[in-house]
Amino acid sequence: MARQEAGFLLTWAFALGVMSSMASAAIVEHVFNVENVSVRKLCHDRVITAVNGALPGPTIQVSEGDTLVVYIFNKSPYNVTIHWHGVFQLLSGWADGPNYITQCPIRPGHSYIQKFTITKQEGTLWWHAHVSLLRATVYGALIILPKSGCYPFPTPHKEFPIILGEWWNGNVIDMQNQAVALGVPPNNSDAYTINGRPGDLYPCSKKHTYKLKVVHGKTYMLRIINAALNNQLFFKIANHKFTVVAVDASYTNPYVTDVAVLAPGQTVDVLLTTDRTPGAYYMAARPYASAQNAPPPGSTATTGILIYDKLPYTSPIMPLLPALNDTPTAYKFSSSLTSLVGSPNWMPVPTKVDERMFVTIGLSLSSCGPTATCKVIPNVPNLRLSANMNNVSFQSPTRLSLLQAHYFNVKGIYTPDFPDHPPLKFDYTNPANSNSTALTFAPRSTRVKQVKYNATVEIVFQDTTIIGAENHPMHLHGYNFYVVGQGFGNFDPVKDRKKFNLFNPVIRNTIGVPAGGWAAIRFQANNPGVWILHCHLDNHLTMGLATAIVVENGPTLSSTLPPPPLDLPLC
Ligand SMILES: [Cu+2]
Numbered sequence: 338m339a340r341q342e343a344g345f346l347l348t349w350a351f352a353l354g355v356m357s358s359m360a361s362a363a364i365v366e367h368v369f370n371v372e373n374v375s376v377r378k379l380c381h382d383r384v385i386t387a388v389n390g391a392l393p394g395p396t397i398q399v400s401e402g403d404t405l406v407v408y409i410f411n412k413s414p415y416n417v418t419i420h421w422h423g424v425f426q427l428l429s430g431w432a433d434g435p436n437y438i439t440q441c442p443i444r445p446g447h448s449y450i451q452k453f454t455i456t457k458q459e460g461t462l463w464w465h466a467h468v469s470l471l472r473a474t475v476y477g478a479l480i481i482l483p484k485s486g487c488y489p490f491p492t493p494h495k496e497f498p499i500i501l502g503e504w505w506n507g508n509v510i511d512m513q514n515q516a517v518a519l520g521v522p523p524n525n526s527d528a529y530t531i532n533g534r535p536g537d538l539y540p541c542s543k544k545h546t547y548k549l550k551v552v553h554g555k556t557y558m559l560r561i562i563n564a565a566l567n568n569q570l571f572f573k574i575a576n577h578k579f580t581v582v583a584v585d586a587s588y589t590n591p592y593v594t595d596v597a598v599l600a601p602g603q604t605v606d607v608l609l610t611t612d613r614t615p616g617a618y619y620m621a622a623r624p625y626a627s628a629q630n631a632p633p634p635g636s637t638a639t640t641g642i643l644i645y646d647k648l649p650y651t652s653p654i655m656p657l658l659p660a661l662n663d664t665p666t667a668y669k670f671s672s673s674l675t676s677l678v679g680s681p682n683w684m685p686v687p688t689k690v691d692e693r694m695f696v697t698i699g700l701s702l703s704s705c706g707p708t709a710t711c712k713v714i715p716n717v718p719n720l721r722l723s724a725n726m727n728n729v730s731f732q733s734p735t736r737l738s739l740l741q742a743h744y745f746n747v748k749g750i751y752t753p754d755f756p757d758h759p760p761l762k763f764d765y766t767n768p769a770n771s772n773s774t775a776l777t778f779a780p781r782s783t784r785v786k787q788v789k790y791n792a793t794v795e796i797v798f799q800d801t802t803i804i805g806a807e808n809h810p811m812h813l814h815g816y817n818f819y820v821v822g823q824g825f826g827n828f829d830p831v832k833d834r835k836k837f838n839l840f841n842p843v844i845r846n847t848i849g850v851p852a853g854g855w856a857a858i859r860f861q862a863n864n865p866g867v868w869i870l871h872c873h874l875d876n877h878l879t880m881g882l883a884t885a886i887v888v889e890n891g892p893t894l895s896s897t898l899p900p901p902p903l904d905l906p907l908c
Pocket residue numbers: 808809810872873874877878882
């Protein structure tokens with residue numbers, strides 16, 4: 338090849354490289370000032386901790402392939418971490434955010450830069466504090482647009498985030514500290530919210546109700562996020578059906594429904610066509626409360642108003658919401674979703690399984706800990722209400738994060754012996770066992786599951802009726818998983834396995850395991866690091882319904898976790 342030609346080719350290749358990186362990979366920077374601000378809600382003045390003074394916090398929008406750099410300044414009086422819920426954090430596990438799992442907390446007055454590239458995923462995710470109850474007010478949407486600019490469905494006229502949340506009148510940190518001291522879960526919230534606002538049905542809230550103005554005859558995309566702490570929520574819009582097209586940033590076959598159910602942590606993208614009689618219609622959300630033997634949460638719905646244009650304002654029509662304990666409606670929604678085969682980033686279900694785990698999840702009693710002030714059972718000192726996986730109630734480390742301990746090979750922080758089966762086989766979903774004192778005690782420890790790079794892991798979560806059955810939304814960091822099966826009662830390895838959907842199971846990062854039932858997931862451990870697997874009900878995470886999956890490095894540089902950033906917060 339002539340020198341001139343080679344030079345020309347090199348220049349051309351260089352130009353192409355620059356162009357493609359310009360087109361496909363922006364660096365998106367944001368500053369998060371986490372600070373205390375005064376707000377007035379439900380007729381009360383309150384000081385909350387929020388990002389950049391806003392509730393919800395800023396909506397972050399990126400395109401797939403972009404690198405997000407977030408400068409977090411903790412100007413609040415509390416320890417803080419920020420988790421990017423559902424983001425794979427491929428080889429960037431140091432930016433995942435869960436407290437004492439991948440980092441120590443950012444102390445008041447300190448800062449941390451979270452930098453990561455968002456690859457092989459698009460859709461609606463979100464970010465939230467992963468420390469104590471702070472996520473009650475420290476949260477916001479993360480929207481990942483397709484690099485191509487095209488959805489696998491007609492482009493909607495406009496898109497809106499609809500973030501469902503939960504609100505307390507009291508200081509959530511004080512409340513949590515009190516609850517931990519007593520060994521009980523914290524109080525139920527005082528309101529539910531849509532985009533930070535309780536809505537018309539709550540006192541002193543009408544003026545600030547969220548309003549969504551729409552034009553007749555268009556199709557809108559609502560990116561619904563359940564940012565509530567402890568409640569699954571039903572969501573409806575009066576007189577309207579909508580089409581689910583994605584959940585947890587993963588495309589689904591279009592599913593037409595008039596009700597969506599979201600567990601804390603989950604997202605649902607729906608297409609809404611404004612083809613009804615012009616008017617005003619409430620969108621409303623209130624709990625799906627599956628817990629038996631627990632005080633029921635508040636039943637007042639949070640509302641927003643869908644308002645058609647060119648219309649004198651009329652009083653909005655209210656949808657008929659399902660009853661709080663409507664398990665059939667919740668199950669119908671979650672079990673009807675399937676993934677959209679061949680859509681962007683879709684991959685077939687791995688059929689060869691390397692690691693099989695059967696994991697009971699549920700409530701228990703554990704020792705109170707050093708404070709010994711627990712009062713969960715009258716006349717029985719030093720016990721607290723806890724939650725566990727395979728009878729291990731997770732004890733968070735305090736000296737070092739799990740990821741640091743793993744990376745630097747520090748002993749004494751965790752043990753890699755989380756069991757693949759519960760210590761005892763019993764009739765997990767028999768209500769007669771719910772008061773069995775022989776079954777209720779779960780020791781606290783920091784036991785994790787370690788797997789080889791690229792292993793295919795299958796986990797069957799089995800709810801128990803100990804103390805009371807409940808739908809637990811299980812969330813895995815660092816991965817999406819296939820929900821290959823779910824059902825009620827005890828998992829039957831022969832019968833139920835035959836019914837697994839290995840063709841187009843829904844792909845999620847959070848699965849609500851049916852109350853008194855089971856759910857089976859699979860994922861391929863192709864992201865080295867330490868990834869917490871936990872119930873996304875905040876009170877259950879605090880009570881120990883968690884473990885972590887340690888994924889070893891692979892053989893190449895591109896399957897090896899890089900060293901931590903220099904500003905990683907230390908304990
Ligand atoms: Cu739970």
